[in-house]
Amino acid sequence: DAKTTQPPSMDCAEGRAANLPCNHSTISGNEYVYWYRQIHSQGPQYIIHGLKNNETNEMASLIITEDRKSSTLILPHATLRDTAVYYCIVRIDYKLSFGAGTTVTVRA
Amino acid sequence: EAQVTQNPRYLITVTGKKLTVTCSQNMNHEYMSWYRQDPGLGLRQIYYSMNVEVTDKGDVPEGYKVSRKEKRNFPLILESPSPNQTSLYFCASSLQRSRQETQYFGPGTRLLVL
Numbered sequence: 656d657a658k659t660t661q662p663p664s665m666d667c668a669e670g671r672a673a674n675l676p677c678n679h680s681t682i683s684g685n686e687y688v689y690w691y692r693q694i695h696s697q698g699p700q701y702i703i704h705g706l707k708n709n710e711t712n713e714m715a716s717l718i719i720t721e722d723r724k725s726s727t728l729i730l731p732h733a734t735l736r737d738t739a740v741y742y743c744i745v746r747i748d749y750k751l752s753f754g755a756g757t758t759v760t761v762r763a
Numbered sequence: 764e765a766q767v768t769q770n771p772r773y774l775i776t777v778t779g780k781k782l783t784v785t786c787s788q789n790m791n792h793e794y795m796s797w798y799r800q801d802p803g804l805g806l807r808q809i810y811y812s813m814n815v816e817v818t819d820k821g822d823v824p825e826g827y828k829v830s831r832k833e834k835r836n837f838p839l840i841l842e843s844p845s846p847n848q849t850s851l852y853f854c855a856s857s858l859q860r861s862r863q864e865t866q867y868f869g870p871g872t873r874l875l876v877l
Binding site for chain 1: 794798808809851853857860869
């Protein structure tokens with residue numbers, strides 16, 4: 656699996672959009688970009704995934720650059736409950752390879 | 764409610780005393796997997812199963828066994844636990860229609876081996 660690079664931490668104000676970057680410069684053509692999050696040692700929770708096109712669901716939006724070397728997860732209106740570690744994963748097979756992720760702290 | 768359950772959620776044991784952590788899912792998923800999570804090392808896959816009676820090693824299988832006799836259950840067995848198996852364990856499952864199926868994780872089992 657391609658490796659990803661994420662900032663170790665970031666803060667976000669409650670009610671504002673949180674933009675989480677991820678670099679995956681060695682991604683291959685058939686690898687998907689996945690985002691999971693983990694709230695305080697609970698089981699990781701699926702957020703969203705995409706291949707080439709931008710994706711949106713009820714939780715977040717995923718913006719993938721045209722060259723697919725990077726992506727951004729957008730939480731449109733962050734709440735205190737969004738405080739978590741966010742993992743960006745590129746995946747071709749069943750196994751999910753988790754890196755260190757980004758610790759996102761949403762502040763009131 | 765669709766879910767992955769693990770039992771026990773917390774366990775303290777001593778070196779060498781065999782233990783089993785159970786994992787069950789009610790979503791009729793073919794694929795199931797075990798991960799361990801350690802500080803600074805992230806989540807690492809221990810074993811996985813593509814279907815009943817089909818299991819394979821992940822990245823860190825040493826010291827663990829699994830079985831898949833029924834579709835819904837995928838127990839993790841530590842025949843002779845050692846302190847370096849103290850960790851947070853997660854079970855996950857997904858459909859097997861494609862490799863891109865979403866994986867659902869259980870709540871975790873925190874194990875301490877003395």
